[in-house]
Amino acid sequence: MTLHWKLVIDCGNAPALADFWAAALDYRVEDPAPLIGRLLAAGQLTEDAVTEHDGRALFRGYAAIRHPEDPYDGTSGVGRGRRLLFQEVPEAKSGKNRLHLDVHSEPGGLDRLVSRLEDLGASRVSEVDKGPAGHWWVMRDPEGNEFCVA
Incomplete structure (x- = not known):
């Protein structure tokens, strides 16, 4: 049985x-406007x-995104x-994430991907080079959540 899941990120x-x-x-980006x-x-x-964002009605305090190839409920806009x-959430981020995303580039595309993410609002934290074990960047999204780009 394939499970449906979502990762919830406080922000x-x-x-x-x-x-x-x-x-x-x-x-x-999921569009819950018809359901709302x-x-x-x-x-x-x-x-x-x-609330409204980019001309769409959203549930106040929430927004979701889904993989474009995954099924979704056409009446609610919710991905499956x-x-x-x-x-x-009312509190600010504090400390290091206990869970993070790893974003992978195509072969040879690390620099392009890091630059694209910076153009979107991410920032570089540190570069990690473990030789044969891997090379990646630790980055932060616009709210400071850490993620890795390899």
Whole structure:
């Protein structure tokens, strides 16, 4: 049985971080606007639970991205495969991540990928060279979450 999963990432600005990671991973930002419209019309959701980002209605405090080849529910916009959900929390990030993403380039494309991620808002932290074991960059996304690029 294939499991559906999502990795939840705490953040300060869910829509902005979803935009960054969608561009970084070539994922799709989920569009819950049709679901939000139905819930509002049915009185099951109040206007204060909704925000707008790039002309789309979103659940306030949340945004998600999905792998473009994975199935998704057309009525809710929710992916049924590999997903990242960004949820806003009041506290700032503190300390090192206990879990992080590794982003891999095509062979010979590390420098191009690192530059592209910097153009999207990421920053380099440190370069790691373990010889035959690997070479990668530790980077931070726009909110300071560490990830590796190899």
